[in-house]
Amino acid sequence: MTVTYTSRVATARFGGFSQLLLLWRGSIYKLLYRELLLFLGAYLGLSLAYRFLFSESQRRLFEKLVLYCDKSANLIPVSFVLGFYVALVLERWWGQFRAVPAPDGLMVAVAGSVHGADPRGRILRRTLLRYGGLAALLVLRAVSTPVYKRFPTTDHLVQ
DSSP states (O other), X not given: OOOOOHHHHHTOXXXXXXXXXXXSTTOXXXXXXXXHHHHHHHHHHHHHIIIIIOOHHHHHHHHHHHHHHHHHHTTSOHHHHHHHHHXXXXXXXXXXXXXXXXXXXXXXXXXXXXXXSSHHHHHHHHHHHHHHHHHHHHHHHHHOHHHHHHSOSHHHHHO
16 A cells, blocks of 8 residues: 655654654554564563573573574575565566656657758657657556546547
């Protein structure tokens, strides 16, 4: 779910960034607060049990368990897995970015290829660039809801 905060960012005063972070709609905190509370509860429970409930032999056993888990955690190459994941996400993002049409390359090619300072050359360049802009707009209209709302019918495209 995408939540826009553009109007709030534009009118933010001193301390506004922290207020934006703490907004509840679409926040990262809304997504993770259950897991954070579960983790903090488990950590607090283990810490209190270790400090006040465990005997000396139970503390030593718990420390051995912690050291064993720490040694076993080093066997998993977390940095390699994380690097692979980031590379995969970046590759997907770059593919989506490259799929969005940009008429700039077409405009440079038309400007360099269609010569003539006379009205015929100018009209031909303008027509080709309008078709390129229209093609980009039709593609963006098919994939973007705000663009579709801005140009809902072909009459809006003509205007």
